[in-house]
Amino acid sequence: MREITYVEAINEALIEEMDRDDGVFIFGEDIVVGYGGGGMFGATRGLADRFGPDRVLDTPLSEVAISGAALGAALVGLRPIAEIMFGDFLTITMDQIVNNVAKMRWVLNDEVDVPIVYRTSYGAGIGAGFHHSQSFEAWFAHVPGLKVVMPSDPADAKGLLKASIRDNDPVIFMEHKLLYKRLSGPVPEEEYLIPLGKGEIKRAGEDVTIIATGAMVRLSLEAAEVLGKKGVSAEVIDPRTIQPLDEELILGSVKKTGRAVIVHEAPVFGGFGGEIAAMLADKGIDYLDGPVKRVGALFTPIPNWNRMEKYYLPDIEKIVNAVAEVIRFEGR
Amino acid sequence: MKITVKQLKEMMYWIVLGRKIEEKITLLFKEGRLRGHHHPGIGVEGIHVGCCFGLGAEDYVVPSHRGKLPELMMGVDLKYLMAGYYNRREGLGGGRVPTGSHMYGDMSKHVIPGTGIIGSLIPVAMGAGLGIKVKKAKGVVVAFFGDGAANRGDFHEALNMAAAFRLPVLFVLQNNRYSISVSVEKATGMEHLSVRAAGYGIPGKTVEGCEVLEVYEEATRAIKRAREGKGPTLLECMWHRWTGHSISDADIYRTDKERREGEAKCPVLAFKAKLISEGALTEDEFSEMEKRADDVIEAAVVYSEKECTDPDPSDILRGVYARG
The missing domain is CATH 3.40.50.920 (Rossmann fold)
Structure with a gap:
């Protein structure tokens, strides 16, 4: 089987799901170009060229706006992917995600889907310091209504991200930045999904x-x-x-x-x-x-x-x- | 602006209904028949009618915690809303939600829930506008919030991004001069918050909320602009709360003079007098509107109290996640 990196696997998942469903769009800070030719680490490389400026949007530096906007977009029928550049910045999004996003299906009496993926790069090991390295998964796992996904290798990253995008509940998708380019592994070329909740x-x-x-x-x-x-x-x-x-x-x-x-x-x-x-x-x-x-x-x-x-x-x-x-x- | 006599009468009816709902709900709380939160919207009716009268089925509203007209004008049935207030199974929210205060909505009618975290709905409304733009749909989003919410960072981030992306959103800042007990004068460096629009490069305008047709004219202009892809507008509508912040607030921070000034600006009486003086309405027609509103409200109360059922406490377990 071919081997690709963790970040390449994420990139493939994004492209495949945006190809598959016109309702999927992605927005965040520096995702069109960034440092990595698409995001800070290259996860969104090639997306802007392939899907155009209507479905791949650079936002202002505004995590509150990004996190809240994903909810509004989901409520009008889209499947937004919101990129929060570093996991540490999730603290800024806590109000929107915890108070509004997580509860929206429940307050609307189970009559709507809230299919949002918040992708973020978390974790230490590259000398990025305390504002670009923290791991806040436990906080989100504590909130009824949210799902928290933490892939550990390229194959899981791809299968879990595709499943998260198709999931009808909000997902905090935590990509470990140390693994992006440092971990390669076998990833099937044919389509596959990894169900959330299966270890x-x-x-x-x-x-x-x-x-x-x-x-x-x-x-x-x-x-x-x-x-x-x-x-x-x-x-x-x-x-x-x-x-x-x-x-x-x-x-x-x-x-x-x-x-x-x-x-x-x-x-x-x-x-x-x-x-x-x-x-x-x-x-x-x-x-x-x-x-x-x-x-x-x-x-x-x-x-x-x-x-x-x-x-x-x-x-x-x-x-x-x-x-x-x-x-x-x-x-x- | 062209507006028919029939439309003027419809507007009058909505204003009357909005007023009577607020009065009735306040009474129901005082009688102990309702519990939870109630933030009376007496005095705000003209803003809601002016902003929502021109909306269509493709549009969305995000109500604030004060006043019920935006959701009713979008088509939410008052019975359904009232049964939610009563925490009934058949009501909006299924009996689980502080309906009438915050986090209640009905997406089938394009009513996005407001929130109890004042101001945090503003980015959500902006995001609905983003979704409409991404979908290349026709609608606009009208978001209602107050002067307190406009001091949150959420206001800044949402208006900036809405401006940057030219999103179809009308931000309606209902300035009642107080955020609970803290006046705009104390909380900001300005009297009229619409000037903040200049900081985002979008139009900002202040109107008198009691003047329904003035609100309608400005809202219509902003909505047209949004539909044409020209981006958002900040519309500040001045008004006075006739009550404390909520029914638990004895309102000890305002002077009687301020209260009297507020009550002098009554959208019901002002609009009624205007229509009568212009020959568009008779006293009899107005009385009929009042009776019709009373009947509709009474029917919703009877439905909620007599015909609806209590939810089971275990109903809270439903809908935390999608059914697998």
Whole structure:
């Protein structure tokens, strides 16, 4: 199978869905040209040429207007894709998304669809500092009415984005900026969709379940290789969407392994890992042979100096150490 | 501006209906028959009729929390609205929504819900205009909000983007001089907020909200301009609240003099006197309009109280997400 990058996969999904449905249009800051020949990272490359200025619009620097406008456009029958350049800027959109967008189907008595995708580039690892690196997925997953999607590889990015665009509920689509150009992977050329709410076992194992999202999936897979050399067989699960959450997949895996470590890039306290840990305590306590451990970033603003950022973020060693606290193995 | 006697009478009826609805709902709250929020719209009727009279089925409105005429003039049935006020299953919102205050609407009638986060509907209205433009449809969007909302950043971002994209939106700033208890004078550096339009490169105009035909003329001009693809307009309509902000507000911050000045500007009496003096309306016809409005309102109250049913509390579970 051919291999393409994460950002190329996103670009393909956008082109295919805009080809398929005239009601899909995209707008945001610097998406026509930007740094990347289409957005800051190239996700919207070629869209303006292909679909014209009516369906690919550069906006003013106005996240409140962008986030609210998507709702208005959806209510008059379109399927808007609103790009919020950096995940950190989602804070500015919170009023529109939380108070208006998330509730609109419900207040209109289930008589309308609210098919909006808010795409954003989130996450740390490129030295972009605290205003261009944060991971706010847990805040949105907490709001009834929203869906939160966090693809970890190119194939998932494409299939999940296509499904998100066709979804009739608002989706926060979180693209990890570290993966855009640094991660390539096999992506089918034929059409496919990945349903929201279905996770995937990224690596099968027997001894411990590592549940990870976004860029932490790649890191967890590398940690699993290290663990394998120490005789521990780790299973890596990517829920892919945290709202809705594939509880069944996680419980099934922990039933098999008896042990769980959760890895996300956001700080541990108040992070989404707590929800998974609580779910395991609630529904999987009989399966567990050890404590549930969470690995996340430190509870500080995000530094931008290389060594500080490494210190701040989860890494292979931190994941391996967390596994050592839930299962005894050789060399520990 | 050409306007027939028949149309003038229709406008008169809407104004009467709007006034009587506000009076009735206030009474229903005082009698304890309704609960929740009510922000009386007594005095605002002329603005709503002036702005909505020329709208068609392809157009959209975004109401504010004050006054019910925009949604009724777009075709929402008063029975349906009233049953929503009563939190009835058959009503607008299915009994779950603070109908009459905020976040209620009916997309089949092109009524986009306003919001309880004052001012945050302005970008949504702009986005409806964006959608109309992207679809190459014909409609315009009329968004109603007050002087308080115009101090939110949402106002700035929405008007700027609407101007940049030349969107078909009429922004109706209903300036009643107070944001709850804080006057425009205290909250801004100006008397008339329509001058802000110049900052966006769009037309801005201030009119007297009590003068229905003046509002209608300016709104019609702005709507025509929007339909022609020339972009948005900011129309500031001056008026006075006749009451406190909500029925819970004792209105201790205004002087009696201010209140009297406000009540002197009554769109019902002003328009009635104008039509009678011009021979377009008789006292008998006006009395018939009042009776018709009373009957329609009474029928909606009876429907809501006697014929509708309570929702089940578990109805809240429906429609959080699309059915899979």
